[in-house]
Amino acid sequence: AKAQGRGNYQFYSEEMNARTLDRLTLESGLRHAIERGELQLMYQPQIDLASGAVIGAEALLRWRQGGGQLVMPDAFIAIAEETGLIVPIGEWVLRTACAQHVAWQRAGLPELRVAVNLSARQFRQPGMDAMVARVLAETGCHASALELEITESVLMDRPDSAAQTLQRLSEMGVLLAIDDFGTGYSSLSYLKRFPINALKIDRSFVRDIPADADDSAIAGAVIALAHSMGLTVVAEGVETPQQRDFLRQLHCDQAQGYLFSEPVSAATLAGMLRRA
Ligand code: C2E
Numbered sequence: 001a002k003a004q005g006r007g008n009y010q011f012y013s014e015e016m017n018a019r020t021l022d023r024l025t026l027e028s029g030l031r032h033a034i035e036r037g038e039l040q041l042m043y044q045p046q047i048d049l050a051s052g053a054v055i056g057a058e059a060l061l062r063w064r065q066g067g068g069q070l071v072m073p074d075a076f077i078a079i080a081e082e083t084g085l086i087v088p089i090g091e092w093v094l095r096t097a098c099a100q101h102v103a104w105q106r107a108g109l110p111e112l113r114v115a116v117n118l119s120a121r122q123f124r125q126p127g128m129d130a131m132v133a134r135v136l137a138e139t140g141c142h143a144s145a146l147e148l149e150i151t152e153s154v155l156m157d158r159p160d161s162a163a164q165t166l167q168r169l170s171e172m173g174v175l176l177a178i179d180d181f182g183t184g185y186s187s188l189s190y191l192k193r194f195p196i197n198a199l200k201i202d203r204s205f206v207r208d209i210p211a212d213a214d215d216s217a218i219a220g221a222v223i224a225l226a227h228s229m230g231l232t233v234v235a236e237g238v239e240t241p242q243q244r245d246f247l248r249q250l251h252c253d254q255a256q257g258y259l260f261s262e263p264v265s266a267a268t269l270a271g272m273l274r275r276a
C-alpha cells in the first residue's frame with residue numbers, strides 16, 4: 001500500500017508539472033497571440049423567434065495557434081483573466097466585432113447588432129467605458145448596434161461601481177445583457193437596480209424543455225417576469241424544433257443555438273444573410 005501511495009504521489013506530481021507547463025505555454029503563447037494575428041472571432045446568429053429573422057450575432061473568440069491548433073475560449077479565457085491579458089484581448093475583440101458590424105453594413109446587409117462578451121476583470125478595469133466609447137468612435141460603429149454581455153457575478157461583486165459603469169454605457173446608447181442568467185444568485189428584482197436591456201436564459205434551463213416540468217416552469221416564469229420589467233429575453237443553446245416552438249409559445253423574444261446555426265465566420269454569416 002505504501003509503495004502504491006508513493007506511486008500515486010509521483011503520478012500526481014508529474015500531472016501537476018504537466019499542467020503547470022501547459023499553463024505557462026498557454027500564457028506565453030497568449031501574450032503574443034494578438035500581434036501574431038492568431039485570434040479570430042466567430043459569430044453565432046441570434047434569431048427573432050416571432051419572424052425567424054437573424055437580428056444579431058454574438059462574437060465568440062477562437063485562438064488559432066501558430067501550429068494551426070484551434071483553442072476554444074474555455075481553455076484560455078480563465079488564464080487571460082488571471083494574467084490580465086484579457087484587457088488587451090477584450091479590447092481587440094470589441095474593436096474587431098465593431099469593425100465587422102460596420103463592414104456588414106457597408107456590404108448592404110440588413111442591420112445586424114453585434115453582441116460582445118465582457119469578462120469581470122475587463123468590466124472592472126478603470127476607464128472601461130471610455131475604452132468602449134473610443135472603439136465605437138474609431139470604428140464608426142453606432143452604440144445602439146453593440147450589445148455587451150456581462151454575467152450576474154459582475155453585478156453581485158461590487159454593485160455600486162458596477163451600476164455606475166453600466167449607467168455610463170447605457171447613456172452612450174450601448175445595449176446591456178445579462179449572460180447565463182439563472183446560474184448566479186441574483187434575482188430579477190435585484191436586476192432592477194441596473195440599466196439592463198436583455199436577459200440571456202442559460203443553456204442549462206433550455207436543455208430539457210419542454211419535457212422537464214420544472215425547467216419549463218422556470219423558463220416561463222423568467223420570461224414573464226423579464227417582460228414585466230421591460231427586458232428582452234434571449235434563450236441560449238436551442239438545439240431542437242421542440243425547444244424553439246415551446247419558447248415561442250412562452251413569447252421568448254430571441255434564440256440562439258445549434259438548431260439555427262453554430263458560430264460561423266463573418267463571411268459565412270454574410271452569405272447566410274444574403275441568401276435569406
Ligand atoms: P457564452 O457566452 O455562454 O457563449 C455561448 C457558448 O455556447 C459558446 O461556446 C457557443 O459556441 C456555445 N453554443 C452555442 N449554441 C449552442 C448549442 O445549441 N448547444 C451547445 N451545447 N452549445 C452552444 P464557446 O464559443 O466555446 O464559448 C464559451 C464561453 O467562452 C462563452 O460562453 C463565454 O463565456 C466565453 N467567451 C467566448 N468569447 C469570449 C470573449 O470574446 N470574451 C470573453 N470575456 N469571453 C468569451
Ligand code: CA
Pocket residue numbers: 058117149179
Ligand atoms: Ca455570451
Ligand code: CA
Pocket residue numbers: 179180200202236
Ligand atoms: Ca451564455
Ligand code: CA
Pocket residue numbers: 180
Ligand atoms: Ca456560458
